[in-house]
Ligand SMILES: Nc1ncnc2c1ncn2[C@@H]1O[C@H](COP(=O)(O)OP(=O)(O)O)[C@@H](O)[C@H]1O
């Protein structure tokens with residue numbers, strides 16, 4: 718049986734994040750990948766040199782083309798850029814009845830370039846959180862979405878509860894932006910917290926870690942795995958991808974999408 722996943726996200730010309738990271742991750746996990754591009758970025762390991770959003774019509778056409786013929790088993794959203802695109806994507810998810818939806822609330826690139834307009838945060842909260850089967854914020858994104866300061870593990874848990882109350886089914890808070898040698902990714906299912914701990918690898922090559930991690934969760938959900946199994950594989954996938962980086966580009970390089978084998 719062929720499992721299929723759709724990513725609705727921005728294109729990263731540098732190939733380490735966005736649509737490119739998602740498709741590579743789907744492929745490595747033996748899931749057929751499809752895409753609807755929201756914006757094209759001119760980007761490399763040194764930063765973002767340009768952002769060119771597509772029209773709402775162009776995004777709509779791509780999603781509908783995939784939906785009517787290829788029915789994805791799971792859907793991931795990444796860079797959505799504007800309020801108009803968020804509203805359209807939310808409307809399409811509802812129209813096509815997609816349930817296994819992983820929302821990665823991408824806001825800014827590692828180098829600081831905005832990938833979501835500031836005024837679109839409200840639209841993300843209002844339209845996307847209630848549709849999120851899984852939400853994968855990093856700590857700064859969780860701070861923006863909950864309007865909280867997050868420094869301690871207790872505050873991360875409090876924020877996860879808040880996001881759950883805002884309509885998210887499963888909150889997966891990534892710990893890359895935390896302090897210390899140990900890195901903790903947190904899952905909240907509305908009742909309990911689950912933690913995935915790993916050693917923080919000392920490297921500057923972490924471009925696209927968030928996209929890759931969320932794409933691995935999406936691929937596993939497309940294979941009808943549980944959220945617990947999905948996060949488990951995603952964590953091992955990203956750990957291998959960061960451990961065995963490719964050392965390309967002169968800035969913050971990409972992770973290695975072919976390092977992990979199931
Ligand atoms: N230096 C690192 N070593 C090992 N894993 C990392 C490292 N940086 C990030 N990760 C992992 O990559 C994933 C994304 O992390 P994070 O940096 O929090 O998100 P984002 O890329 O969205 O900012 C998480 O699973 C996190 O644990």
Ligand SMILES: Cc1ncc(COP(=O)(O)O)c(N)n1
Pocket residue numbers: 726727728729734735736758760795796823825826827832923924925926927928929
């Ligand atoms: C098109 C696009 N989408 C998302 C990211 C975020 O990347 P990261 O996973 O490093 O936070 C990016 N840099 N570019």
